[in-house]
Amino acid sequence: MDCNPGLIGPALITGLILGSLYALIALGYTMVYGVLKLINFAHDAVFAFGAVSTWYILGQVFGLVGPQSGLTLVIVLLAFLMIGGLASGGVAVGLERVAYRPLRKRHAARLSYLISAIGASFFATYMLQQDFLPFMLGPGPRQYPNVIEAGAAGFSFSLMNVRVTGPRLLVVVAAFVCFFILDRLINKTSTGRSIRALSEDPVAAQLMGVNVDRVIVTTFFVGGFFGGVAGALYGTLFGSIAWNLGFIPGIKAFTAAVLGGIGNIRGAMLGGLLLGLIENGSTICIGPEWKNVIAFTMLPLVLIFRPTGIMGERIGG
Amino acid sequence: MAGLMTVDGVTMEFGGLRALSDVNIEIEEGEIFGLIGPNGAGKTTLFNCITGVYDPTHGRVEFAGGAITGKRPDQIVDLGICRTFQQIRLFPNMTAMENVFIGVDARHQTSVFGSMFRSPRHHREEEEGETKALEFLEYCGIRKYANDLAKNLSYGDQRRLEIARALGTKPKLLLLDEPAAGMNPVEKNGLRDLVRKIRDSGVTVLLIEHDMKVVMGLSDRVAVLDHGERIAFGKPEEVQKDPKVVEAYLGTGAGGQAGQTAPGGTAGSGSQGG
Numbered sequence: 085m086d087c088n089p090g091l092i093g094p095a096l097i098t099g100l101i102l103g104s105l106y107a108l109i110a111l112g113y114t115m116v117y118g119v120l121k122l123i124n125f126a127h128d129a130v131f132a133f134g135a136v137s138t139w140y141i142l143g144q145v146f147g148l149v150g151p152q153s154g155l156t157l158v159i160v161l162l163a164f165l166m167i168g169g170l171a172s173g174g175v176a177v178g179l180e181r182v183a184y185r186p187l188r189k190r191h192a193a194r195l196s197y198l199i200s201a202i203g204a205s206f207f208a209t210y211m212l213q214q215d216f217l218p219f220m221l222g223p224g225p226r227q228y229p230n231v232i233e234a235g236a237a238g239f240s241f242s243l244m245n246v247r248v249t250g251p252r253l254l255v256v257v258a259a260f261v262c263f264f265i266l267d268r269l270i271n272k273t274s275t276g277r278s279i280r281a282l283s284e285d286p287v288a289a290q291l292m293g294v295n296v297d298r299v300i301v302t303t304f305f306v307g308g309f310f311g312g313v314a315g316a317l318y319g320t321l322f323g324s325i326a327w328n329l330g331f332i333p334g335i336k337a338f339t340a341a342v343l344g345g346i347g348n349i350r351g352a353m354l355g356g357l358l359l360g361l362i363e364n365g366s367t368i369c370i371g372p373e374w375k376n377v378i379a380f381t382m383l384p385l386v387l388i389f390r391p392t393g394i395m396g397e398r399i400g401g
Numbered sequence: 402m403a404g405l406m407t408v409d410g411v412t413m414e415f416g417g418l419r420a421l422s423d424v425n426i427e428i429e430e431g432e433i434f435g436l437i438g439p440n441g442a443g444k445t446t447l448f449n450c451i452t453g454v455y456d457p458t459h460g461r462v463e464f465a466g467g468a469i470t471g472k473r474p475d476q477i478v479d480l481g482i483c484r485t486f487q488q489i490r491l492f493p494n495m496t497a498m499e500n501v502f503i504g505v506d507a508r509h510q511t512s513v514f515g516s517m518f519r520s521p522r523h524h525r526e527e528e529e530g531e532t533k534a535l536e537f538l539e540y541c542g543i544r545k546y547a548n549d550l551a552k553n554l555s556y557g558d559q560r561r562l563e564i565a566r567a568l569g570t571k572p573k574l575l576l577l578d579e580p581a582a583g584m585n586p587v588e589k590n591g592l593r594d595l596v597r598k599i600r601d602s603g604v605t606v607l608l609i610e611h612d613m614k615v616v617m618g619l620s621d622r623v624a625v626l627d628h629g630e631r632i633a634f635g636k637p638e639e640v641q642k643d644p645k646v647v648e649a650y651l652g653t654g655a656g657g658q659a660g661q662t663a664p665g666g667t668a669g670s671g672s673q674g675g
Contacts, residue, residue, distance in 0.1 A: 265517065273523065274506045274530070275516035281492050281503045288490040291452055293478035293507025293570050306517075398494050 087369040093244030095364040101252050101321070103360020104259035108314035109337030110344070110352035111266060112176070112307030118283040118347040118399035119303045122194070125201035126183065128334020129208035130176045130308045134315020135228070135325045136212060137171030138164050140219040143229040151233035160231050164316045165258060172312025176304040179204055185297075205334075213327040225326040228319035255317045262310050263353050269306070270349055270399070279303055283347065283399040336363075336379055343386050345393025354394060405430040405605050406451070406482075406574055411460035413446055413629075420446040422629040423460070428574065433596065433606045435620030435637070437613075439649055442626040444609045445487055448576050451607075452484050453477045465573065478507055481573035485563040485580060487609070493552035497543060497562050500551050501534040504569025534569060541565040541595060557588040564595065574605045581615045593619055617641065625649065 109131050116124040124130075142148045142164060152160050183204040187196050215222035232238065232250040240249045270276035278299045281289040290296050318333065319325050336359060344355025363379040370378075386393060406428040413421040421443045428434050436444050449455045451462050453474035461470040469477050483504070492500050515523040538544040541561045546554055551562060560580055567575055577596070581589045589612065596619055600606050610616035616623065617637040625633040625640060627649040633640050640646055 269517055273516035273519075274502075274526065277495070277499055277502055277506060280495060280499075284492040284494060285490055287454070288486070288492070289503065290474045291454070291478065291484060292503050292566060293475050293483070294503065295475050 089368070090245075091368045094246050095368050096361065097243060097246045097248065097252075099361035099364035100357065101255050101360070102364065103340075103357040104256050105314050105318060105321075105333060105356075106337045106340045106359050107353045107356025108259050108262055108310050108317070109333055110341040110356045111262075111349060112311040113338050113341040114344070114346055114349055114352040115279070115303050115307040115399075117341070118349070118397075119279060119286075119300060120184070120188075120197075121347075122184070122197045123201065123338070123346075124176075124179075124304075124307075125198065125338075126179055126205040126208065127176070127307070127311060127337075128330035129205050129212075130172045130179065130330075131311040131315050131318075131334060131337075132209065132212060132327075132330035133175045134168035134172040134312030135319040135329055136219060136221060136315070137312070138168045138316045139221075139226060139228055139319060139325055141167055141171075143227075144218065148229045148231060150230065151238065152231050153233075157231065161254065164231070164320065165313050168312040168316030169309040170312065172315060173305040173309035175208075176308025176311070177301055179208075180301060180304040209328060209330060221325065221327045223327070225324045228323055228325050230320075230323055232320060234323070251320045255321050258313065258317055262313055266306070266310065266349065275302060275306075280399050332376070339379060339383050341393075343382050343393055345395040345397060347397040347399055348393065348395045349399060351393055351395035358394075404428070405465060406607075407463040408447070408451070409461050409463065411447070411450055411457045411462065413443070413450055413455055414458045420629050421450065421457070421626075424626070424629070424631050426624050426631065426634075428605060428607055430573075430605055431600065431603070432621040433600050433608060433619050435616040435623040436607060436609045436626065437611070437616055437623060438626035441628075442649075443629040444626055445578060446629075447626070448484060448578055448609065451477075451576065452482060475507070478570050478572075481571070482576065483567040483570040483572040483574075484576035485560070485567055485578055487578040487582065489556075489559050489563060491551040491559055491562055491566070494550060496548050497538060497551055497554065497565075498531070498534050498547040500562055500566045501537050501569045502530055504566045505530045505533050505537075507570045537565040537568050538562075540568065540598075542591070557584045560584065560592070561595070564599075568599070568604070572604060574607060575599060577606060577608045577610075579609055579611060581610055581612045589615055 109127070112127045112130060113124060116122060148160065183200045184197060187200060212221050213223055214220045232254065234249045234251050238250055240247050270279060278289070278294050279302065281294055282296060282299050286296060318329065337356065340355040340359040341352045342355070343359055344351030344353070359379060359382060362382065363375045366374060366378040404427050408424055408426040411421055411424045412419065424447060436447065438444055446455065450457045453469070453472055456471060461468050463469065464480060464482060469480060492503065535544060535547060538547055541564055543558050543561050543565065546558060551559065554562060564577070564580065581592050584592060593615060596606060596608065608616060608620065620637050622635060623637050623640045624631055625646050632645045632649060633643045
């Protein structure tokens with residue numbers, strides 16, 4: 085093992101960028117776990133729909149291709165994030181209705197939810213691999229609308245010997261804006277209070293007038309929304325998407341949620357950033373082919389040495 | 402006085418176990434109604450039937466002229482019934498004010514978008530809600546703990562916070578499940594004053610209590626449950642003399658006669674886990 089100090093800069097910056105994405109996706113896992121004590125393993129598909137919906141609506145329907153600039157760029161970017169968020173939020177709510185609520189009404193065992201979630205995830209993912217509906221991706225990769233110029237002609241600056249392009253900067257900035265909005269939503273609004281109350285004691289919450297079904301739908305929507313924003317950012321960052329795009333980021337984000345303390349929202353943000361830094365930090369000393377090995381080693385390590393994760397199970401701040 | 406709530410022939414069975422058997426109670430507006438009985442008599446089960454936690458096997462509950470049996474707990478709160486719990490069920494990691502705010506929120510309408518993007522309506526409701534929540538804390542004498550986490554309050558103050566949270570939903574009928582349990586004599590006196598103050602403000606109170614001094618001193622009328630059946634009913638002084646009541650307390654070995662302080666605060670009364 086010989087470490088290369090020259091790789092510290094790239095590792096930190098790539099870690100921060102990918103970590104921001106993991107953190108955004110991790111919010112969905114952690115929020116649903118917080119209120120239902122259920123791991124929504126279909127959240128990887130929810131995330132994927134953020135990329136697919138924007139690819140289809142903005143790329144295919146509106147025919148957006150090529151870099152935009154100025155005010156148009158700002159509007160287009162906001163449209164990407166909102167459409168991705170709304171589409172994934174909608175998918176998450178639909179998923180709750182179809183795959184979880186019937187089980188909840190029947191007081192099913194916890195394992196049933198897990199099985200239902202895995203089934204729903206594979207169903208949605210493999211549907212994207214088909215091509216009989218226009219928004220489906222088909223078997224091959226698809227080019228994602230490149231509205232920000234990422235090449236030599238575009239905006240960029242150099243940080244620790246790394247070229248930070250527009251898409252890379254966008255991922256980090258958008259993620260931190262989302263963290264701020266969500267943190268305020270959870271800790272300072274009536275919606276957040278009811279989510280926290282439900283996560284602490286669902287029976288007492290309902291007996292104090294909280295409409296449990298509505299709060300659960302809200303939780304799925306909000307978690308899905310930020311997953312969808314992450315999906316649109318993923319497309320913008322990598323420039324192409326494929327039907328199975330949700331799989332690896334999905335389980336990385338799940339790992340991040342566990343690392344930060346599943347059920348804890350600030351934990352998910354922290355866990356995502358840390359996981360990004362850990363897996364990319366490993367490339368300083370060992371080959372990049374070990375990245376995923378290192379990342380997933382975190383799962384058993386956390387469960388053995390700190391089962392509640394870094395920040396514990398509390399949902400609020 | 403007019404009838405506010407009617408418990409009409411309510412029977413609750415869990416498998417083969419009959420926790421409540423054809424219970425009839427009528428609560429009048431503006432009274433403090435005491436519900437007593439030995440541990441396991443079915444008092445908390447009756448609360449659960451009224452508040453929608455359980456759906457009674459037979460019978461029905463009418464409130465303010467309409468049937469509430471079969472409604473969801475949060476719908477029953479909307480209609481004007483709220484409760485406290487025998488075993489404290491606050492939201493431990495939320496502040497005292499946020500706990501009361503949850504009750505106040507029950508009357509609010511903001512959507513998630515309103516919350517996310519801070520609509521004017523949300524802003525107004527938050528400001529009004531905070532003021533109301535602080536008022537209820539003040540009313541229950543715990544305003545100074547507004548920003549403390551509920552779990553850090555003393556036991557007696559947690560019981561007061563449960564009452565403040567329930568009052569936050571603006572109930573017409575307040576159900577108190579052993580509010581004096583675990584309190585010292587000074588706290589119990591304070592609680593008595595608080596319950597009277599709540600009644601005098603126009604809220605009807607249905608009270609489960611083991612402490613005979615508290616329940617007999619406060620209640621306008623009392624019903625006694627034993628083994629799921631209503632065995633006595635009437636004014637406190639009549640009920641205290643009823644031989645069936647004396648027998649129920651002596652017979653279960655609860656260690657105290659009616660009219661004296663029965664051992665309070667014992668867990669497991671009612672059939673909460675059933």
